[in-house]
Amino acid sequence: MTSIEDYVATIDNALKAVEATRFSLAAARRTGDSTSETLHGITAFGAVKTIDTANSRLADAVNGLALVAAAAAEARSIAISAQGLTAVPPTVTVVPPIRAATAVPRDVRRPHRRHTLAKIQPKDAPKRHNTVILPGVDVDSDMARIRDGESEWDAQSRTHTVNGRRYGTKDGGRTFPVDGPGLQPMSRPEYKALLIMIRHRGDLAEAERRADFEPGITGSDWDAALRVFRRHPDFRR
Amino acid sequence: MDYEIHFASPTRPGELVAALADEFGVAATEVVVESASLPRAGGAPPLVLITGPAADDPHFGCVLSAGDEFAQRNGGRDELTVAATLCRKVGTSALIPHEEAVNPYWRLIDADGTSTLVDLDETALESGRLVPGPVHPPPTPADPA
Structure with a gap:
């Protein structure tokens, strides 16, 4: 043609x-x-x-x-x-593919609840790399600053840095925490140990018995998870 | 090194046990199969732990877990290689998470051993189920021009 x-x-x-x-x-x-x-x-x-x-x-x-x-x-x-919808004026947008790649995603949503310590569920699937948002981090404020253009954007890793915290972005605007103050990166075995502690609602003796049975969870994984779990509402002294 | 491979729920744990023996020389006595609804309370860790799917999880609920000892036994093969080998042998599919910390996606391995990047359905994730969907690739960085 x-x-x-x-x-x-x-x-x-x-x-x-x-x-x-x-x-x-x-x-x-x-x-x-x-x-x-x-x-x-x-x-x-x-x-x-x-x-x-x-x-x-x-x-x-x-x-x-x-x-x-x-x-x-x-x-x-x-x-x-x-x-039965109300008509809206048609828009014609011509976006050259390469130029579209330069757009900084500002229309962001806060991370999935599985990243927030107090909201983690025992059935959540651990990834190879997990980052837990510790209590006290004002995620909503971080999201607002990203939306207002006050974050530093890295196009290569597709991450926003705001208040020293790095958030990755998924297509569709969902963010996920990566690292920074109040964001705790955890390996998969560490996160699995944390899930076991949460499943046992703070009964650490029972949780430890189960963790010992899991191949892949070491003593140092348990210790790292416990340091995080001490900030969890179910933690009992 | 640790492994956590989520096989499609119809996968029979017994077939995985047989495949582990054939492909990696793991004896059946070194593998523990448990039910998701009735996990064991404790004991000595097996070389490989297989947790069967919960009754309400028809997706990727059959989980194989293993650690350093299994890595030594299989010659240090990475998670993707182990998953692809078992998928081909058993004729099933599996999900494993992506390797990079800043990559939020997962890898779906088919029965022929090939794999594609997928995203997980957020609604299903709320109940701990893994339901893969397509990835809309993020745009690549712009060229200098």
């Missing part, structure tokens, strides 16, 4: 041909060369015909686009009325 760009290029080339022919025609007239004058005249005529043809096709293409746009608008209108 020939694109509008192709038609524009054809017109451009034809215009260049007319310009060159006009120059040659003037030179032939100056020298009195009637044969050259006739030949250049024929060439110029051909170039003008090419322009006319290209112009005509370009107009067809533009009309075609208008028809497509009208059909799309009608389909949209039907869809809206079918859903």
Whole structure:
């Protein structure tokens, strides 16, 4: 299929041909060369015909686009009325793919609750790297500052840094904590030990028996998890 | 090194035990199979622990856990390699988390051993279930132009 760009290029080339022919025609007239004058005249005529043809096709293409746009608008209108929605003005956004990549995601949502210490559930799935938000961190304030453009954005890692805390971003705006003050990175075995403590509601003797049975959880994993669990509401002294 | 591989719930733990023996030389006596609804209270840790799916989890609820000792036995193979080997052998699929700390996605391994990046359904995650969905890849950094 020939694109509008192709038609524009054809017109451009034809215009260049007319310009060159006009120059040659003037030179032939100056020298009195009637044969050259006739030949250049024929060439110029051909170039003008090419322009006319290209112009005509370009107009067809533009009309075609208008028809497509009208059909799309009608389909949209039907869809809206079918859903009983209020029509909103159609928007046309042209975003070059590479330029779109530079956009900083500011429309962020706070991390999933599984990252917040007091809200972790025993059935939550540990990842290889987990970061727990400790009590006292004002996540909502961090999110507000990100939305207000007050964070430092790293495009490579797709992370915002605000108040010294780093948050990753997922497609759709969901954030997740990475590291920084009040954000505790935990390995998978450490997080699993923490889940066991939470499952046993602070009965550390029972929790430890279970953790000992889990392959992959070491004594140092248990100790690291316990340091975090001491901040949990279920922790009993 | 530790392992936690979430196999598709229809996967039979017995098939995983057999595959561990065939592929990695792990004896059946070195593997403990338990139920998610009735986990063991304690005891000496097995080389490999397989927790069968809970009755209400039809997705990826069959979990294989292992640690350093299993890594030594299998020659230090990483989690993806072990998961792909077992998936091919058993003809099932599995989920493992992505390796990088700043990558929030998971890897879905198919029965042929190939894997794709997936995101997990947040609603299902609320109840601890892993339900994979497509990843909408984040945009790549812009070129200098």
